[in-house]
Amino acid sequence: MSRSVKRGPPSTIVIKLGTSSIVHEETHQPLLSILSAVVETVISLRSHGHKVVLVSSGAIGVGLRTMDIPQRPKSLSKKQALAAIGQGRLIALWDNLFGQFDQRTAQVLLTRGDISDRTRYLNAVNTLNELLSMGVVPIVNENDTISVSEIKFGDNDTLSAITSSMIHADYLFLLTDVDGLYTSNPRKDPSAKKLDVVISVAAIRAQVSTSTLGSSLGTGGMETKLIAAEIATGAGVTTVIASSKQPSVIVDIIDYYAALKSTSVPTSGAVSPTAPQNLNQVDLDEVAASLSWPRPPHTVFKPALIPMRDLKAWTSHTLYPAGSVVIDSGAHAVLSRRESGGRLLPAGVLGVRGSFASGQAVRILVHRRTEGVPVEAKEVAQMPYSNVAATTPCTPVLEPGASVTASVTSLVPLSRSGSSASLSDDMISDSQTITDDEIPLIEKTDECEIWDCVEVGRGLANYNSAQISRVRGLNSARIAQLLGYADTEYVVENITIRMSA
Ligand SMILES: Nc1ncnc2c1ncn2[C@@H]1O[C@H](COP(=O)(O)OP(=O)(O)O)[C@@H](O)[C@H]1O
Ligand SMILES: N[C@@H](CCC(=O)OP(=O)(O)O)C(=O)O
Numbered sequence: 001m002s003r004s005v006k007r008g009p010p011s012t013i014v015i016k017l018g019t020s021s022i023v024h025e026e027t028h029q030p031l032l033s034i035l036s037a038v039v040e041t042v043i044s045l046r047s048h049g050h051k052v053v054l055v056s057s058g059a060i061g062v063g064l065r066t067m068d069i070p071q072r073p074k075s076l077s078k079k080q081a082l083a084a085i086g087q088g089r090l091i092a093l094w095d096n097l098f099g100q101f102d103q104r105t106a107q108v109l110l111t112r113g114d115i116s117d118r119t120r121y122l123n124a125v126n127t128l129n130e131l132l133s134m135g136v137v138p139i140v141n142e143n144d145t146i147s148v149s150e151i152k153f154g155d156n157d158t159l160s161a162i163t164s165s166m167i168h169a170d171y172l173f174l175l176t177d178v179d180g181l182y183t184s185n186p187r188k189d190p191s192a193k194k195l196d197v198v199i200s201v202a203a204i205r206a207q208v209s210t211s212t213l214g215s216s217l218g219t220g221g222m223e224t225k226l227i228a229a230e231i232a233t234g235a236g237v238t239t240v241i242a243s244s245k246q247p248s249v250i251v252d253i254i255d256y257y258a259a260l261k262s263t264s265v266p267t268s269g270a271v272s273p274t275a276p277q278n279l280n281q282v283d284l285d286e287v288a289a290s291l292s293w294p295r296p297p298h299t300v301f302k303p304a305l306i307p308m309r310d311l312k313a314w315t316s317h318t319l320y321p322a323g324s325v326v327i328d329s330g331a332h333a334v335l336s337r338r339e340s341g342g343r344l345l346p347a348g349v350l351g352v353r354g355s356f357a358s359g360q361a362v363r364i365l366v367h368r369r370t371e372g373v374p375v376e377a378k379e380v381a382q383m384p385y386s387n388v389a390a391t392t393p394c395t396p397v398l399e400p401g402a403s404v405t406a407s408v409t410s411l412v413p414l415s416r417s418g419s420s421a422s423l424s425d426d427m428i429s430d431s432q433t434i435t436d437d438e439i440p441l442i443e444k445t446d447e448c449e450i451w452d453c454v455e456v457g458r459g460l461a462n463y464n465s466a467q468i469s470r471v472r473g474l475n476s477a478r479i480a481q482l483l484g485y486a487d488t489e490y491v492v493e494n495i496t497i498r499m500s501a
Contacts, residue, residue: 008258010049011170016160021244022058028065062086083144109143161228165235179243180299236307319361323354342495459495
């Protein structure tokens with residue numbers, strides 16, 4: 001942007017660069033011009049006082065080139081081996097490029113399993129913050145070598161969103177081979193239109209198709225970017241999808257929003273000290289019209305006005321749930337209200353699934369009637385969680401002794417139709433059989449009704465699975481009678497309910 005710029009306050013910025021921007025899709029040679037331009041952009045941002053974290057994919061891509069293997073293998077162990085081979089070279093490449101500007105870097109490799117433990121999570125947060133205050137650029141990737149589905153982020157879009165939530169970043173930039181979110185895949189549909197501003201990911205889902213993937217190297221295509229945007233904006237992080245072909249667009253975008261924020265409070269042309277800090281408070285269309293600057297190409301996702309508390313964000317997005325608590329629709333309605341405080345009383349519990357200990361994370365499943373609509377087609381909820389979208393047919397009525405198979409599709413994205421046909425081999429589908437004990441006891445009402453259980457949120461269990469099963473459906477006064485103690489009247493706390501579920 002070639003105008004005199006009144007810069008905004010220093011920000012914390014997470015930049016995620018996908019494989020398609022790091023290595024050539026066919027030759028797997030490193031895209032040095034992009035990498036160098038990213039480094040120059042990071043140096044420029046640092047010189048403006050910003051703190052920057054880089055989330056870099058590309059370990060497997062670099063490994064493919066090192067071993068002269070033409071295609072990304074299907075087997076997990078081969079991919080893990082290639083990541084181990086490529087990661088060293090990848091970090092050496094980054095360190096070399098940053099070294100030209102005397103910029104120090106640090107390698108941070110994470111798995112979801114690592115940060116599922118609250119203490120280890122806080123250690124990772126402290127390390128990242130310490131690195132940033134030392135003026136170092138942390139370069140984050142998933143520790144692919146040891147990641148299996150239970151402890152995997154699954155894709156670096158999600159990892160970057162969780163990283164930005166961990167360090168309370170102001171911005172998350174998802175740099176990729178397209179310059180924003182389109183109504184459908186612009187590689188396949190020439191009539192696809194770019195969206196400039198997204199206020200709510202849940203609200204725009206019906207307007208966009210993300211079911212087709214991009215390059216043969218990327219993981220998840222646009223769907224995982226939407227999930228990442230939902231996680232990051234929920235944590236108060238302004239999220240941007242922009243093209244990696246011109247990384248300096250990041251500087252333009254940050255300056256652009258600093259100008260919009262300062263313009264949004266009319267104070268006879270001066271930057272107001274009371275200019276809004278959260279982009280959510282700015283009517284972008286109105287203010288942009290009054291600003292004569294050209295809009296840099298990108299899609300912005302506005303951050304939540306009231307960000308999720310750190311503990312809730314951790315519970316919702318970081319923890320791998322050990323089991324599930326099935327609730328009725330009345331309890332779901334109560335939990336959807338802010339006044340509920342995200343706490344569940346036993347009266348609304350229909351049953352539990354899986355074995356979990358007190359203190360572990362659990363899925364909250366709501367049990368509801370689908371009125372004859374096939375479950376698989378209707379209810380593939382697009383959860384803002386990176387690794388599980390669960391929909392469980394419970395047809396028609398659950399009784400003790402019945403056997404039910406819960407189909408739990410791991411590693412979203414799922415296409416809107418629920419079909420996994422277009423998904424890459426990374427999106428593994430597991431099946432998990434629920435035993436008799438785990439089936440919620442539900443009154444038999446109508447043989448023709450079809451029931452399903454849909455994940456609507458996550459929380460932390462205050463009692464173990466057997467205990468919650470014993471007190472299900474009862475007044476909380478019965479907890480002490482039945483369990484011999486009652487630390488709390490709530491069976492699950494810190495519940496985050498997805499409002500669009
Ligand atoms: N609605 C959409 N808008 C934009 N891109 C889309 C859309 N649906 C699918 N895509 C595809 O997503 C790709 C980007 O995802 P991906 O290949 O995983 O990139 P990365 O490696 O950068 O993470 C684009 O190249 C595009 O083909
Ligand atoms: N951790 C993997 C990248 C996984 C991933 O999400 O890739 P991408 O979709 O290209 O960002 C690697 O370094 O190869």
